[in-house]
Amino acid sequence: MELSVPYGVIGSTGRMGREIAAAAGGTPCLCVWDEGETCEGSPRVIFDFSSAAVLPRTVELCRRHKSALVMGTTALNDGHMAALRGLAEEVPVVQSFNYSIGIAVMAMILRDYAPLLADWDAEIAEAHHIHKKDAPSGTALMLGRALGRDVPMHSFRLGGLPGDHEALFGNEGETLSVHHRAISRSVFAIGAVRAARFALTKEKGLFTFEDVVRG
Amino acid sequence: MELSVPYGVIGSTGRMGREIAAAAGGTPCLCVWDEGETCEGSPRVIFDFSSAAVLPRTVELCRRHKSALVMGTTALNDGHMAALRGLAEEVPVVQSFNYSIGIAVMAMILRDYAPLLADWDAEIAEAHHIHKKDAPSGTALMLGRALGRDVPMHSFRLGGLPGDHEALFGNEGETLSVHHRAISRSVFAIGAVRAARFALTKEKGLFTFEDVVRG
Amino acid sequence: MELSVPYGVIGSTGRMGREIAAAAGGTPCLCVWDEGETCEGSPRVIFDFSSAAVLPRTVELCRRHKSALVMGTTALNDGHMAALRGLAEEVPVVQSFNYSIGIAVMAMILRDYAPLLADWDAEIAEAHHIHKKDAPSGTALMLGRALGRDVPMHSFRLGGLPGDHEALFGNEGETLSVHHRAISRSVFAIGAVRAARFALTKEKGLFTFEDVVRG
């Protein structure tokens, strides 16, 4: 499962940066963090799960090294997306707000099958650790969009839960639900490495995580 | 499981009255409803799951027939409770707002064990059919009181669900939950008949459904 | 939701036959049972959830009345299927072993998405009432075929449960599951009436319940 090519990590000292390095194996040949940067050799793929503010630097590094990009930063605006589309004309770029394979499949299921349950009631529930500030979770909101209609949302906050999401449907005689559970926070790093492996098979272009999962 | 003694039903034409007759078997010898009353012989036990307004009539009938009472009416005030205590000096009276055996056991579990989880986070969830008006359910509120502290409550409304209740606890490393599910609405009538059978073994006194379940 | 055309029921005195009549509303104009048959007028659609042995009689009745057929009998062999294909050249025929909308959607989800989870572990669990003889349930076996690979199966037998089915997937960092729950046994009759309404829009042909659900 390890990545066998030189890679770079933007935000290398943050929690997500360290988990990506653990999942990819070895040592990144390019590290960028708040106060500095090290580079030994040329990365074939760069991971950026840091902050939208550093996106111009990330794009420049990808161009210089002709490196693929796996982009997991949230809160991207239209300008950021335009920059990624520009870069994708030269190198492969995977962009997603959620790198969990199970969440990606769950969103596809809801998008494809919720329309067949249009006359059923539907609700979404999510459960996370007690320290999570926002509610509902960004993932729950994304799943609600995939489901295609406004539904009630419930947020549970319990101990150290890494993150559960459930979509529930019911009619007079039956219920159907889809339930995702994160076992550990490493799940996103595992998905990011899978995205990198996918990107390395492409010449250029902008890809979603659904492309990766279907890949 | 049938009741083999003559019995009466207050509110005999309502849904709960009919389900009690179905669970008790045979035909009630005493029937009271909005517009009338029939009585053939003398009931050994009377079921009242109708309305607090008819309580005086119910008490009078129990006194006249020296009949036990299984009382399931909700929204009883202090005056109603005083009347039941008075009656209980003469005949056995079981009074509860919920005649599900599983809910009774769940409430006991929460009362006895939630104190050992006082430093865990806790929440309550309930799910009912889409036509249910009140939220949270009265049963969820009762379970919250058994749990012994104020906790967040979530109400799901989906299709034809007869009624689910769950109490969830979580700390940093684990979760523990207790989950009750009504399979059909007959569950309360089955519990009422069990309460009647219990009452028939007593001389007099006011009993809870917990007394019945521990029976 | 009621069916507003004349209809017939093969096996009209059995449990499923009576539930179909309850779901379709009114009185069937054609009733066939072990010891007899009544017919007043001409059915537009005939339901057969009885036994493979009476299939020849059912096919003959459909031909005579130019009636659509909703076929829910299990244990059909190749000869029976050939007879249905023959009939479908003249009238619309819906044939399925399971008329639950939720189970049909669950099977489609497994067929379409289990291949994306080919490197995850998978298991199937089902729970039914204590009187159910066979294990795993026929529906669990069908879901296993939809899933596309052999997986461990678990059968729970508890009280009066009408029927739960769950497919569970897990990898190192996450789990994903799809869970169906029958609230009441009427769910199949509701689906059969939906199939009838679908069939009435067709000239002829053999259809699956997936065709009905995709409608």
Place this chain on the structure above:
Amino acid sequence: MELSVPYGVIGSTGRMGREIAAAAGGTPCLCVWDEGETCEGSPRVIFDFSSAAVLPRTVELCRRHKSALVMGTTALNDGHMAALRGLAEEVPVVQSFNYSIGIAVMAMILRDYAPLLADWDAEIAEAHHIHKKDAPSGTALMLGRALGRDVPMHSFRLGGLPGDHEALFGNEGETLSVHHRAISRSVFAIGAVRAARFALTKEKGLFTFEDVVRG
């Protein structure tokens, strides 16, 4: 939550030994492992979650340092238990096969309330990571003993699940279940430190983890 007294760890280089040190904080003053032993100062409490074979050495160390013992080794025989009882006449000893607080509470619930559900059907399910060799889990067997009667057991093996256990009860009209879920494998180390804190308040005696949880 950290332990603020000098402590020792038998099996200090194993996974459980390292997790106990992480949960207790600081550095153990006494470390024992396969090939050696270090000791700086005198431990007030010693943790042993290693192997029954080293029990004599552990007992000797506790005697020498007048140290409390938290004993989590499995597969103890009658001779081992006799040795612990002997030690408990001099120092406090906590002995348990499972140091999860939630599992301890679940076992108490089953012991106290399963008798009230004696006429309900019951089953136990457990789910663990795919690498787990034994099935059912030792914890499931212990919960079965707490439940007080032989019940069917189901073992799911999925990805990286740290460990779920569920006891399910059902009668004709309702189900009741108790469900425990380990979020991370650190749960046992957290419980072991809680046991140490409890033991430090005692003079001597043999205690169960239930004593610790009831505190």
